[in-house]
Amino acid sequence: MSKVKAVRCEGCGVPVQTESPEQKGYIPEKALEREVILCQRCFRIRHYGDLGAVEQDPEAYLRVLDEIAATDSLVVLVVDLFDFAGSWIPGFSRRIGKNPVLLVANKVDLFPKTANWKRLRDWVSASAREMGVHPVDTLLCSSAKGLKIPDVMQAMEHYREGRDIYIVGTTNVGKSTLINRLLREAGGTQDEMITTSPYPGTTLDTIRIPLEDGKEIIDTPGIVRKDRISEWVDPKELKIVVPNAVLRPKVYQLNDGQTLFFGGLARLDYVQGTRQPFVTYMSNRLYVHRTKLAQADEIWQKHRGELLAPPKDPAAIPPLTKHVITLSGKEKEDIVIAGLGWVACGKEKARVELWVPEGIQVSTRAAII
Structure with a gap:
């Protein structure tokens, strides 16, 4: 039994305990004398930027x-x-x-x-x-x-x-x-x-x-x-995916037969349609790479985890699955990837194939900007 039962960490709310450093709420007995009670995890987050994950239910x-x-x-x-x-x-x-x-x-x-x-x-x-x-x-x-x-x-x-x-x-x-x-x-x-x-x-x-x-x-x-990409990214790479500054939209005038890679996390293939703009609203730090659809598979296999990153370890992300999206041409639409951002499409009929990790939520909506 832990020697401490009634005290909770003031940073994350978890009950503190003094016996198991590898478990949630651990605090050295000496630290109980402090005015502000913080578990070791909260202490390390605040003072060292340690973003270590914990098991969650x-x-x-x-x-x-x-x-x-x-x-x-x-x-x-x-x-x-x-x-x-x-x-x-x-x-x-x-x-x-x-x-x-x-x-x-x-x-x-x-x-x-x-x-x-x-x-x-x-x-x-x-x-x-x-x-x-x-x-x-x-x-x-x-x-x-x-x-x-x-x-x-x-x-x-x-x-x-x-x-x-x-x-x-x-x-x-x-x-x-x-x-x-x-x-x-x-x-x-x-x-x-x-x-x-x-x-x-x-x-x-x-x-x-x-x-x-x-x-x-x-x-x-x-x-x-778990149906958004940000939940799957390693803590050390999360700052690349989650924006922390005013978004700088990137405009790509695409012909059909072109592809956009969003790091090594997702891929948009423009399969059919007339030339039109695709505007990305994602973290400014995320690398977006444009290439020809005919070369996309080769580039993905060769450069994912290096040029196309995050993730540095592609095996940590579920395998990609394809979503076929038909743009109506009646209004400007956003293609939304949960936990990553969205792509604002032009007002032309088109067929797009979006590849994202299996289980990640994909949706379309009328353009919000």
């Missing part, structure tokens, strides 16, 4: 979410505006009961300045309604840059009506960063209270933050979605 995290249905609370659903489809929680509407939902779309800072915020907000609201969720309000913000955080604070206080607040979302949408930013804006602390990192699944258990009226803000573990 997606079903356990969903059970935590299901418990919200039995409460009378305000649910703040945080989604990633850059990866909306990949950051939506499956079956969300049936898991939170009759509790009101405040929808917060994070990472608006990644979008070009030319993006229409009202259009983005309306699109997020409409997409949520299509998923069966009718939020009391929809807000855009950037927890990393502090954009529109006062608006989020005001909305949370207005809609909670004296209730607890649950902050929920999938891994890596920025929930914990948002809470840290809210605490700083409220004047509580300038330090990072909840551990954050680029690696999915940093928060391992619920973290409760008391409010002045006796209620709480509850940060929940991120829901794991």
